[in-house]
Amino acid sequence: MIINYLVALALGLLIGLEREYARYQKRGHDYAGIRTFPLISLAGALSAYLGELISVYVLISGILVVGGLVIAAYFITNKSKKYTGATSEVAGLLMFFIGVLSYHGELILATVLAIIITIILFARSLLHHFAKKISTKELADTLKFAVIAFLILPFLPNQGYGPLELFNPFIIWLMVVFISGISFVGYVLYKWFGDRGIPALGMLGGLVSSTATTTSFADQSKKGKKLGKAFAVGVLLANGIMFIRILIEVFVLNRVLFSQLLLPLLLLAILTAVFSYFLWKKAKHTKIKLELSSPFTIVPALKFGIFFGIVLALVKLADIYLATKGIYLVSILSGLADVDAITLSLSNLSSTGSIGLEVARKGIMFAALTNVAVKGGIAYWFGGKQFGRIVVALFAVLIVIGLGVAFLF
Numbered sequence: 001m002i003i004n005y006l007v008a009l010a011l012g013l014l015i016g017l018e019r020e021y022a023r024y025q026k027r028g029h030d031y032a033g034i035r036t037f038p039l040i041s042l043a044g045a046l047s048a049y050l051g052e053l054i055s056v057y058v059l060i061s062g063i064l065v066v067g068g069l070v071i072a073a074y075f076i077t078n079k080s081k082k083y084t085g086a087t088s089e090v091a092g093l094l095m096f097f098i099g100v101l102s103y104h105g106e107l108i109l110a111t112v113l114a115i116i117i118t119i120i121l122f123a124r125s126l127l128h129h130f131a132k133k134i135s136t137k138e139l140a141d142t143l144k145f146a147v148i149a150f151l152i153l154p155f156l157p158n159q160g161y162g163p164l165e166l167f168n169p170f171i172i173w174l175m176v177v178f179i180s181g182i183s184f185v186g187y188v189l190y191k192w193f194g195d196r197g198i199p200a201l202g203m204l205g206g207l208v209s210s211t212a213t214t215t216s217f218a219d220q221s222k223k224g225k226k227l228g229k230a231f232a233v234g235v236l237l238a239n240g241i242m243f244i245r246i247l248i249e250v251f252v253l254n255r256v257l258f259s260q261l262l263l264p265l266l267l268l269a270i271l272t273a274v275f276s277y278f279l280w281k282k283a284k285h286t287k288i289k290l291e292l293s294s295p296f297t298i299v300p301a302l303k304f305g306i307f308f309g310i311v312l313a314l315v316k317l318a319d320i321y322l323a324t325k326g327i328y329l330v331s332i333l334s335g336l337a338d339v340d341a342i343t344l345s346l347s348n349l350s351s352t353g354s355i356g357l358e359v360a361r362k363g364i365m366f367a368a369l370t371n372v373a374v375k376g377g378i379a380y381w382f383g384g385k386q387f388g389r390i391v392v393a394l395f396a397v398l399i400v401i402g403l404g405v406a407f408l409f
């Protein structure tokens with residue numbers, strides 16, 4: 001029990017320290033700080049204890065008392081000042097319930113919640129900056145996609161339909177939500193950090209779409225011909241992030257397959273980083289803008305869902321009628337357009353035993369390397385001469401090494 005009380009106090013100190021720091025940085029008001037928050041969490045733990053020992057009404061009374069104090073503090077603080085929000089007050093009320101959780105031994109949940117609250121409080125300027133930069137269309141697209149993803153997804157049937165049960169509506173849409181979520185994380189990071197130089201934009205763009213990033217840099221390399229090496233670094237890093245993105249997708253869906261892909265894809269990512277480092281040392285440094293659209297739009301999501309469903313069906317049919325060579329052919333063709341769909345398809349099918357792990361591993365490698373070749377073509381045909389030559393040369397090295405490790409490991 002003493003440990004539970006100490007955890008409650010420690011978590012209160014964590015949030016209280018952030019609020020005290022915010023006050024000294026003039027990012028908050030005088031509602032509560034490094035002493036008040038641990039006392040609130042201790043009050044929650046004691047109320048939970050007395051609620052068990054005497055009566056549940058003691059706990060209810062504790063909630064009402066702390067809630068009343070929070071409301072009173074809100075009105076007193078805002079009476080003589082312009083409106084400053086109620087963030088600290090809400091955090092204080094949540095701190096009481098974190099104390100209750102700590103008393104009942106839910107230490108992991110209490111700790112996770114306390115850390116999340118502290119991050120939200122500390123990220124005030126970042127969140128406000130992001131809210132200012134997001135456009136009306138981006139917000140509307142996000143809300144529309146959230147409705148379709150999280151209101152419709154739970155009601156989709158999780159079973160196969162059609163010949164050979166090729167189409168599973170729930171799995172298809174779940175993968176759409178998954179991929180869009182990864183892309184959206186990259187997009188949010190891009191919006192937060194803004195134009196921080198070509199390497200940063202290349203890595204953030206790779207999280208959203210490495211192909212779109214390559215196309216954007218290729219177009220800009222024609223306008224800034226002296227920055228060919230710098231733009232090539234951005235494309236290389238976006239492509240390196242693609243390898244990491246594939247590993248993340250496989251890790252979530254199939255841990256055994258992930259262990260087999262980790263070494264070859266990590267090797268390619270490290271080589272990409274090494275190439276980028278030496279090229280960046282010779283490049284002219286500058287800041288640019290990267291044009292990326294919100295990944296949380298309905299039409300692209302629906303297109304990806306259809307494409308994923310088709311790829312999944314083709315892989316199943318190829319396995320039945322064409323065996324291993326058919327799956328490799330589908331992987332290469334899929335890599336021409338999108339590497340996510342074939343990665344998810346092969347990860348799903350290998351996790352259920354529908355296809356072998358070795359076939360899935362090589363199929364994903366072939367798709368990734370095909371996608372690298374496509375981006376090399378985009379860089380060569382649509383970018384500046386110096387930019388195109390550098391990207392094609394380095395991508396050719398990656399493809400050769402990638403093919404080697406695909407067969408060796």
